[in-house]
Amino acid sequence: MSFAAPPPAVPHTAPPRSLALLLAAMAALGPFSIDTYLPSFHAIGADLGVGELAVQQTLTYYLAPFAIMTLWHGALSDAFGRKRVVLAGFALFALASLLCALAPRIEVLWLGRLLQGVTAGAGIVISRALIRDLFEGAQAQKLMAHVAIMFALAPAVAPVIGGWLDTLFGWRAVFLFLTAFALALFVLCWRRLPETLPVHRRQPFSAAYLARAYRHAFSQPAFMAACLGVGFFFMGFFLYVLSAPVFLMQHLGLGETQFYWLFGPGMGGLMAGSWLSGHLAGRHSPRQLLRLAMALMGAAALANLTVCLALPSGVPQNVLPIGLYTVGMSVSMPVLTLLALDLYPEQRGLAASVQSFVQSAINSLASIALAPLLWDSPLHLVWGQCALFLLGAAMVAWHFRAARGG
Secondary structure (H helix, E strand, O other): OOOOOOOOOOOOOOOOHHHHHHHHHHHHHHHHHHHOOHHHHHHHHHHHOOOHHHHHHHHHHHHHHHHHHHHHHHHHHHHHOHHHHHHHHHHHHHHHHHHHHOOOOHHHHHHHHHHHHHHHHHHHHHHHHHHHHHOOHHHHHHHHHHHHHHHHHHHHHHHHHHHHHHHHHOOHHHHHHHHHHHHHHHHHHHHHOOOOOOHHHOOOOOHHHHHHHHHHHHOOHHHHHHHHHHHHHHHHHHHHHHOHHHHHHHHOOOOOOOOHHHHHHHHHHHHHHHHHHHHHEOOEOHHHHHHHHHHHHHHHHHHHHHHHHHOOOOOOOOOHHHHHHHHHHHHHHHHHHHHHHOOOOOOHHHHHHHHHHHHHHHHHHHHHHHHHHHOOOHHHHHHHHHHHHHHHHHHHHHHHHHHHHO
């Protein structure tokens, strides 16, 4: 399997805003599935008669199948078309969300979360392939960044919406909201989403072909380094998302409707970094943009460590460095995403699947082991952030070294 020149993109001169909005909404379903119900952890445990650990496992039951299925969403879209797979994913996610809303006991909620995880990744995986189907070079990076700006709003508003829904109507209303969101996406994609993969460019969906393709992708050093870089950089922030109920409510003394203290600066940083990435697209090389991104993330991690060592826990001092970290993180992610996808021009869906799988696998491991190990103190969380940033920086260096060698 060799690297071929990419096929010509569909001739758009600039990314249309309506397409960017639709792709952002598709990708936002994943963060909404995680962040909207975080303020409801206590209410879920009280209503279903279980402890904090059992409720925390609803994240694990979501993230593990999410990671596994991201390997298949893109390959399915390479074989059957982007639009068909997206529509099936949103329809099944709506049914899974309804099951969560009606769950009479924690085991049923675990099952509903598992089914949500199976289907939620279709939007974010296929949106990346769609962007690269339509655009090349700086235009692709700009659309990726524009989508990221709007996508960044999802984790900012999701816990606020969830907190108020929980307060006003109870935790089950959160999952009814997710049901309605998925159904709205189904209708919008059915009516507005273009099919960007013509029949003559579709790939076979056979065990032998997929085994060869996946084996090649997972053994290609430059590709895997770019995927791991995205995953480690993102986890430096997502560690705080996973730990949000403990970090905000226990360590910082905030309430169920005050999750904006974490998600506000974090998503504000994501929006600022995504705008910066789009603004600099085509003006600076990928290597230069990644140097800027790593300088910002390194400075943020150092500031976060200094705050934890020198000041008492509280707001805003414990959350502002997290916002700065997300600026650098969101500069790096479009660049690394496109560097990875461009290595597989004929199999962009599969490449996007592997990329999402790597990030989701890291997220799942963090949910199972890393976050519970570190969330007992803000200092432990920042040490985890520093280690993840260094791992991501090492992956960036490995990518360019492997690309030169290839």
